[in-house]
Amino acid sequence: MGIAAYLLWGLFPLYFDALKPTGPWEILAHRILWSLLLCVVVLAVLRDFRWLRDLRGQYRLLAGVTIAALLIATNWVVYIAAVTSGHTSDAALGYFLNPLVTVALGVVVLGEKLRPLQWAAVGVGVFAGVFLTIAGGRFPWTSLALAFSFGLYGLVKNKVGAHLSALHGFTLETAILAPLAAIALGLIAVWGGGLDFGRHGAVHTTLLALAGVATAVPLLLFAAAARRIPLVTVGLIQFATPIMQLLCAVLFLGEHVSTARWIGFGIVWIALILLTLDSVRALRRARAGQLAA
Numbered sequence: 001m002g003i004a005a006y007l008l009w010g011l012f013p014l015y016f017d018a019l020k021p022t023g024p025w026e027i028l029a030h031r032i033l034w035s036l037l038l039c040v041v042v043l044a045v046l047r048d049f050r051w052l053r054d055l056r057g058q059y060r061l062l063a064g065v066t067i068a069a070l071l072i073a074t075n076w077v078v079y080i081a082a083v084t085s086g087h088t089s090d091a092a093l094g095y096f097l098n099p100l101v102t103v104a105l106g107v108v109v110l111g112e113k114l115r116p117l118q119w120a121a122v123g124v125g126v127f128a129g130v131f132l133t134i135a136g137g138r139f140p141w142t143s144l145a146l147a148f149s150f151g152l153y154g155l156v157k158n159k160v161g162a163h164l165s166a167l168h169g170f171t172l173e174t175a176i177l178a179p180l181a182a183i184a185l186g187l188i189a190v191w192g193g194g195l196d197f198g199r200h201g202a203v204h205t206t207l208l209a210l211a212g213v214a215t216a217v218p219l220l221l222f223a224a225a226a227r228r229i230p231l232v233t234v235g236l237i238q239f240a241t242p243i244m245q246l247l248c249a250v251l252f253l254g255e256h257v258s259t260a261r262w263i264g265f266g267i268v269w270i271a272l273i274l275l276t277l278d279s280v281r282a283l284r285r286a287r288a289g290q291l292a293a
Contacts, residue, residue, distance in 0.1 A: 005221035010242075015214055017253055022200075039171035055172075069176045088249035089255055097128075099275055102155075103275065124271035165223075230283060
């Protein structure tokens with residue numbers, strides 16, 4: 001289930017590229033609204049609405065979910081914009097940087113102490129960012145926006161996730177975003193030249209309508225896998241997604257990746273190798289401690 005989730009995420013560039021010429025804001029709105037509809041249908045089949053009553057008066061929880069919803073919406077629209085504008089390699093770099101950003105957020109926000117290999121990984125990651133900025137002649141805004149928005153989303157979910165299941169949390173996030181999505185569609189319809197939904201053939205319309213399924217299925221697969229396998233394993237599998245995104249960009253979407261960019265990716269991969277080695281060593285030490293106890 002974990003491998004399936006990350007493979008589906010890795011194929012997202014091909015899916016969103018097929019939604020052109022629809023703009024990123026309309027795609028985002030469809031993604032939110034169709035996801036909410038799918039969640040409501042699933043909850044209706046399961047007859048699982050009782051949890052909504054438990055949310056009364058939980059303002060802190062609702063505030064956290066709202067922040068998480070805005071962060072994931074930001075991540076989605078930046079990603080969609082990157083793919084549909086021919087910058088899928090920037091998106092792939094963002095998800096390569098995400099584990100390093102997550103570790104850095106743990107230090108800055110949570111006050112966690114890093115082990116030597118983690119410090120080395122973060123240092124190499126920072127060097128990669130500086131190198132890519134200088135070699136590429138521009139600041140990697142897209143990559144960092146994706147890495148930080150998803151890293152912050154994970155941080156917020158870590159705080160509020162224990163109170164909601166994956167389905168309940170995703171339903172609440174899309175419900176919070178739904179009014180904004182509806183407003184966005186209205187603005188596009190009135191002042192943005194009209195909606196693309198239904199204007200580019202049956203296949204294009206069907207793909208837009210399936211945005212909810214495409215969003216929800218890998219998320220639910222990931223949530224199911226995360227409860228059954230060690231976090232280190234999850235961390236190792238996650239690298240499949242940006243690798244596939246990069247391959248999609250080069251092999252199928254015709255994007256050119258410069259030599260300097262490949263060198264930058266190589267530096268990031270060194271940081272990820274250090275981070276992975278540290279995670280494996282920490283897991284082995286924890287298991288040894290359990291056996292000794």
